[in-house]
Amino acid sequence: MRDAYVESLNELSQDMMQLAQIVETTIANTWTALESLDNKLASEIYHGNEDINTRVRECMKKDLTISLMQTPVATDWRHLMATQKILYDIERITDNCADICHYIFHLNKEGGPVTPPTGLQEMYQVMASMVVDVLRLYNEGGIDDIDLIRDKDDIVDMAFTKSMEEISEKMVKEPNHVRQYISYVLIVKYIERMADHASNITDWILYRSNNMLK
């Protein structure tokens, strides 16, 4: 029994669980900040992203060190490979939260708020549920509901298209607020990208489980 090896894998799993909780909180807070255009909360999220990136890098380093020192195989190898890839997507998801916060500052700065796209909240909530569910699957194991999560990516894509059409119409009708609407264009794009990253994570969870690359 390779006790130190198993212990190092358990330690990485604990770190990943903590990271998942932080990501979940960050996504929830980002919506709160976006909905209320709360500059203070947006600033906390924006500056807190560096801490998340540091945690992600620490997990990546642990994952690589185990791979280098313990030459894992089979399930362990697939788990560590998948974790490395998933960490990249997690980092991008929280970067997108910081990006959204950056445009909350712009929305507050550029001549007062405008009406956000009507489907923004639903689009965000679907994306957020994808991220939460996929990280739960990663941490708990198994692939139940993975198709459901992947299907939600289509819902987010449709919401993105609809939001873009709506914003385009508003830009024509309200030319004085074009800069704010550009911020919303970028925000809905970030939400759509976050859903894509969640979908990428499902690919790696499937690889970990089945040794099948999509």
Place this chain on the structure above:
Amino acid sequence: MTELTTTLTGYAAQARDDAHVRDEAAAADITQENTFDVKGLNLFYDKTQALKNINMTIKKHEITALIGPSGCGKSTFIKTLNRMNDWIENCRVTGEILFEGRNIYKEVDSLALRYRVGMVFQQPTPFPKSVFENIAYGPRIQGISNKKKLAEIVEESMHQAAVWDELKDRLHESALGLSGGQQQRLCIARTLAARPSVILMDEPTSALDPISTQKIEDLALQLKEKYTIVIVTHSMQQARRISDRTAFFLLGELLEFNNTVDMFTKPANPKTEAYITGRFG
């Protein structure tokens, strides 16, 4: 003459008579895709069963790695492939091993079989003779006495064993003065000089340093172009690096046999997974 020399010389005439067996086997070599077909193999040491119903196909020009914890039967199994277990008292074998389509216990003479199925052991076993004489030993026993022919065989075997460049100027020095890695490659050259089609390797690098190990592994990968190789190893990394297929033995049973990539990425048997990930054994 040593006892071994006397025995082997005595076999020489028989070996020449068996030439037609080798020729026929060589002919079979052209058509047979499988080098060995093992069917329902059981092996007993007195009342203790060391191998239990082994079924396995070893394909030509592949490296097959045998892995498993100590005492699992992998070394016993590899020795059945050239009937080395014949020499063990109270050893009894049931089932079939077909070598290039012929039952090695019924249709092939054991000596002729060992010419075709050579073996390299854990510890290098050079004879207390010169480098040249070590390699020429097998061909001499087979009846080749022409000096030019012997020199050709020695050089060709040393080239194939990747030891010519290092030892070509030391041909008449004692093989006992070589490094462990050189001695092991010399033993491989000695095996090749007997013109086998299969090389069995029983933990051939366990006594060697990493550089010598690397040379033996590189050599195995080159040799599989011309030979079928079966290797017993305790190194999971070695099995992964060089073998095409891997067989996992446990308590005398063949628990899993699969191509090496699949075996080390998604083994079918949880016990294989537990062993190769180091969770038991």
